[in-house]
Amino acid sequence: MKKNRIDVITLGCSKNLVDSEMLMKQLLANGYTVKHDPENPEGEIAVINTCGFIGDAKEESINMILEFAEAKKNRELNKLFVMGCLTERYMQELKMEIPEVDAFYGKFGWKALIADLGKSYKQDLALEREITTPSHYAYLKISEGCNRTCSYCSIPIMTGKHQSRPIEEIEEEVRRLVASGVKEFQVIAQDLTFYGYDNYKEAKLPELIERIAKIEGVEWIRLHYAYPANFPYDLLRVMRENDNVCKYLDIALQHISDNMLTKMRRNLSKQQTYDLMKRIREEVPGIHLRTTLMVGHPGETYKDYEELIEFVKDIRFERLGAFPYSHEDGTYAYNHYSDEISDELKQERMDLLMALQERIALETNEEKIGKVLRVIIDREEEDYYIGRTEYDSPEVDPEVLVKKNKMLNIGEFCEVKVVGAQPFDLYAEVI
Structure with a gap:
């Protein structure tokens, strides 16, 4: 477990993600190292930002809390904090059912988490976030x-x-x-x-x-x-x-x-x-x-x-x-x-x-085959650059697999010609 490192785990929608990013900026400003959704949580503190929308989302949030509660029991974690929509809705029940959690915060109460760590909320950073998405x-x-x-x-x-x-x-x-x-x-x-x-x-x-x-x-x-x-x-x-x-x-x-x-x-x-x-x-x-x-x-x-x-x-x-x-x-x-x-x-x-x-x-x-489209490049994979058109939002919409026939930069726009299509992906070549 790494001292002064906090792992922040976000479940649910992009609105929750914005809350996590605001919290992370405050934690960084207070001297912590912060990791978002790490593959291997190693921090001495974990913060889980939960979703409470429908049954499956609630189940995922509860399972994640229980997983970290077990890590705390096994002394792999010093402190466990839980925030977000699920706690806003079921605060008292969760306190009774999962006593391993050090503190629960509602959807809008996460600023108290910083105070509970003995740190101060930086008002001058109220509009600042630690972006967890690709930087573009x-x-x-x-x-x-x-x-x-x-x-x-x-x-x-x-x-x-x-x-x-x-x-x-x-x-x-x-x-x-x-x-x-x-x-x-x-x-x-x-x-x-x-x-x-x-x-x-x-x-x-x-x-x-x-x-x-x-x-x-x-x-x-x-x-x-x-x-x-x-x-x-x-x-x-x-x-x-x-x-x-x-x-x-x-x-x-x-x-x-x-x-x-x-x-x-x-x-x-x-x-x-x-x-x-x-x-x-x-x-x-x-x-x-x-x-x-x-x-x-x-x-x-x-x-x-x-x-x-x-x-x-x-x-x-x-x-x-x-x-x-x-x-x-x-x-x-x-x-x-x-x-x-x-x-x-x-x-x-x-x-x-x-x-x-x-x-x-x-x-x-x-219908897009043969058309020229403007694409932003999100990432590079082994065989393709992966991009999106203006008609595609990250995470939820189709992607454009761009053939590596020219060097491209992540976060840059380029024009591509669509050469193939599947239900949820397009294939393209750089013009």
Whole structure:
């Protein structure tokens, strides 16, 4: 075990990753050596940043805590701290069940961890982070919390009400990140499209993105986690008029049948959803849409599921993820519906949906063969450089495998010609 080394382990989403990066900057400023997600944890202290979204994520977080608790019992670790969404939600239960943990902190209470180490929080570093991603891209969290009341979702229980960050503060963070070498920003929030309603009393996402786009050195801006109801249509103009705002939108739709949208408390109808998709496609030609869909929500009939399949065939999302409904305690669905659809049927519906999406993804990628695309290079592997187009977000979207016919640098842009396609990858050669 290495003295003064802290291992930080992040589970869950990119919003959690930003929290870990902020904590790591403070720990480094206080004299610690810090490793993020090390293959072999060797520090005398470990911090686990947990996820509490759905069953599988909670199980992964608990197993990770237990693994480190065992290491502490075996004297391979001096101190174990746990923070994040799971602890925000189940603090008392975790304290009782895993007494080996020295301290638990909620999602927003991690600053106390620094004090518990006998160190001080550096206010002058409040906008600074220790970037854990490749140095050319970063996640940019513009708000925290969610005001929506979707039936199945536990996020508001953990994050509380929506809190937008001030525009000027976000701009300053972007400038600092650009100065450190970041070129590409994944703009994230629990709900992007609510940005501004709380502190500016109006939709401010279009203005925010336009202002970020004007900052010198910002090459790509990509938008994640939009909500479809009351969509701020001026955002489409911003995408159209600014070349560095990627023609990409991650907008979670969950379902399409009116029966399901009502039961899920999504605040829009099937027709409104179709109209929204049509308008986005018309106003931003060539846009790639990412969505998330849910199967097996209480009350989902076979007819509802058939409507969902037809919707996917109609819209032909370039990027799509799906997950089975998880009966989460504390949610509206947990308190008002019974989870009557079997896990087997949920899985069957999800598998069929994703098989359909794989065919659509292949056809979408095959349409790119012969085209010249701008790509940013993320890493080098034995046979290929691995890059992404403006239509691809890190970790979740397809990659471009670029033949090594020319020397390329990590973090640089280049133009490539697509020569081959698979459902979730493109093959290309440097022009």
